[in-house]
Amino acid sequence: MAGEWILTVTAQTPTNIAVIKYWGKRDESLILPVNDSISVTLDPEHLCTTTTVAVSPSFEQDRMWLNGEEISLSGGRFQSCLREIRARATDVENKEKGIKISKKDWEKLHLHIASFNNFPTAAGLASSAAGLACLVFALGKLMNVKEDHSQLSAIARQGSGSACRSLYGGFVKWIMGKEENGSDSLAVQLADEKHWDELVIIIAVVSSRQKETSSTSGMRESVETSLLLQHRAKEVVPKRILKMEEAIQNRDFASFAGLTCADSNQFHAVCLDTCPPIFYMNDTSHRIISCVEKWNRSEEAPQIAYTFDAGPNAVLIARNRKAASLLLQRLLYYFPPSADTNMNSYVLGDKSILKDAGIQGIDDVEALPPPPEIKDKIAAQKNRGEVSYFICTRPGRGPVVLSDESQALIDPKTGLPK
Amino acid sequence: MAGEWILTVTAQTPTNIAVIKYWGKRDESLILPVNDSISVTLDPEHLCTTTTVAVSPSFEQDRMWLNGEEISLSGGRFQSCLREIRARATDVENKEKGIKISKKDWEKLHLHIASFNNFPTAAGLASSAAGLACLVFALGKLMNVKEDHSQLSAIARQGSGSACRSLYGGFVKWIMGKEENGSDSLAVQLADEKHWDELVIIIAVVSSRQKETSSTSGMRESVETSLLLQHRAKEVVPKRILKMEEAIQNRDFASFAGLTCADSNQFHAVCLDTCPPIFYMNDTSHRIISCVEKWNRSEEAPQIAYTFDAGPNAVLIARNRKAASLLLQRLLYYFPPSADTNMNSYVLGDKSILKDAGIQGIDDVEALPPPPEIKDKIAAQKNRGEVSYFICTRPGRGPVVLSDESQALIDPKTGLPK
Known part of the structure; x- marks a missing residue:
């Protein structure tokens, strides 16, 4: 030296x-x-x-x-x-x-x-x-x-x-x-990541003007005040961990999606049970969940799993490329970009999913029909500007030099x- | 006959x-x-x-x-x-x-x-x-x-x-x-109702375009799918019932408010833990909670209890008339009426609370300063049109012929x- x-x-x-x-x-x-x-x-x-x-x-x-x-x-x-x-x-x-x-x-x-x-x-x-x-x-x-x-x-x-x-x-x-x-x-x-390489992930980055509780202070307050957190940690999660390991091992998407959605919702339930309550999801997050739940229930088997961390962004895991392109159509139908946004900066990451969805420009988005599972006008309403952008990605590798x-x-x- | x-x-x-x-x-x-x-x-x-x-x-x-x-x-x-x-x-x-x-x-x-x-x-x-x-x-x-x-x-x-x-x-x-x-x-x-006649109640009827889950089907789904509901029913509520009876007996507003808010939030947490999740509160409900929590925490003792049933409307219980008029000022600051609404149809019920708050017309609403506990601009934002109207009332009598x-x-x- x-x-x-x-x-x-x-x-x-x-x-x-x-x-x-x-x-x-x-x-x-x-x-x-x-x-x-x-x-x-x-x-x-x-x-x-x-x-x-x-x-x-x-x-x-x-x-x-x-x-x-x-x-x-x-x-x-x-x-x-x-x-x-x-x-x-x-x-x-x-x-x-x-x-x-x-x-x-x-x-x-x-x-x-x-x-x-x-x-x-x-x-x-x-x-x-x-x-x-x-x-x-x-x-x-x-x-x-x-x-x-x-x-x-x-x-x-x-x-x-x-x-x-x-x-x-x-x-x-x-x-x-x-x-x-x-x-x-x-x-x-x-x-x-090669074990289950069919999965496709779409992230919806949700516009938000709320100041969010940091996860560090949020989880401290949950531990101190939520009467449901310990029950979740001791009675619910250990069983879910075993089931999730099995679902991943067997590439069992129905179980994987059921567990993923239920656990995301339960984490947010514990946040709500905190004093003062913590809200990470907003109305846009709720609308994304509703879109996925309606579609999943209209199909024979779940197509999409959703999960939300300490913020309003949705992470949506599609069972395969076909489901991902159908999901992207639904997301763009409900959440078209603002007038001043071009498609190239609205859907980021793996743009081949956008191509699979048959969408080349904003005109294709405007022409999307309401998803077939939607029966009433209220549910078919569009929410322009509520999503900042989407990122299309997939499960990936670990650290490299x-x-x-x-x-x-x-x-x-x-x-x-x- | x-x-x-x-x-x-x-x-x-x-x-x-x-x-x-x-x-x-x-x-x-x-x-x-x-x-x-x-x-x-x-x-x-x-x-x-x-x-x-x-x-x-x-x-x-x-x-x-x-x-x-x-x-x-x-x-x-x-x-x-x-x-x-x-x-x-x-x-x-x-x-x-x-x-x-x-x-x-x-x-x-x-x-x-x-x-x-x-x-x-x-x-x-x-x-x-x-x-x-x-x-x-x-x-x-x-x-x-x-x-x-x-x-x-x-x-x-x-x-x-x-x-x-x-x-x-x-x-x-x-x-x-x-x-x-x-x-x-x-x-x-x-x-x-005469036992604790200081209390004043303000209901915020929140505008909503969502179709809500009926409470009958919602609670059936919670019983069938929530892994937190039975824990709440068996372990949490019995203790809260005893404490709430005591708080009411002693007119102990701090305990009453703490229990009321926590139990409302826990009920909504169980709804969120249901599969598919049930959302009764929306962003407006969250903003009302945030307004109350910030104010309560800035005072030596809680001024307001909030509770939400199977919908986005807030029921706000003020410890006395003074707190109710200060609450109404805050609510009108954050949720001013739409341009086409007059004050007379915006604040219903016991209008003397409005008078106590020093508000005679829409000009008085527009002149309201941000609540003193608010430090940043984001938190001081107004949300015009999000509330349909307010009802001022109080605890009351039972059935009569x-x-x-x-x-x-x-x-x-x-x-x-x-």
């Missing part, structure tokens, strides 16, 4: 959406949950965080930039992750660059971290989950940490609970664990964001 | 609003609930049903008119009430009119019934509770039924569950009972609605 070298690692980590929800901590500082949860990892092509971590003897302090803006690293959650990862650092040697860092050097070396979300950060799309997971994963690679993904997930968990589920692709379970120190509260992969230096977010010469 | 005489009785019965909610039956046909409930009776001056029941040997069949329109009496619930009341009929003698009806005559005699609500029937203001209670009460008087109000309440219960609570004024408990035949599932008065014949709804000569 000498000279003015800079060593970097760049990684990409997905977001995830819980289908059996995490709501309530039994330990605030270690972030230990009151129940297991299960999530689907979303394709990083459409929703992911990219993070470059850099180390150099010339850095005078730890610094971090998010989407180009410098942010503070002083928060307890960042510090927990940095401390835990540093404690597991091992010897690093880069012969090409002539760099040698010994295990004990890591305590003195400072880090520069640059992170970027390929989706709006504040839109309630689990940016903190992907972000903390990516930070831990990238630092693990940089510092040659030998722990496996599950062990890294227990570190990411201390940054943001649901971040632990972003350490794997496909279908992931966060085991609540029993230990007081949280060492067994970690994520495991139930199945990879991006070895192409052009994808790094930090300039390897200056050590600052590009 | 002879000749073409017509005998009538006219009665007036209040509506009631539950502060510990009834949601879920353990017996569908007898209407037996899964838990006790407690309600406040609303002043019949502002919200009541008036019913005239008439009997005559000239009537060829049982007939009923609601708000001037003839309606069918064939429903099982009407029939249950008619059957139960007829079974308890006794000898009636009206010397003035020279009428004698013996106990056994009642089986052959037909009835004409005319009923009128002094408030919009379909606005979700418990019109069926007042209506069924009034029918049973008026028939009981006509047929000289000897049963007391509690025993009558068990008959009204078979028409519409919450109707049983409209047989008393003030504060009323519906005891769920244990008997299979429902004989002990009836209402008792906890305290009359109206002896003034001019108030009868049936012409004593023709036997038909006036």
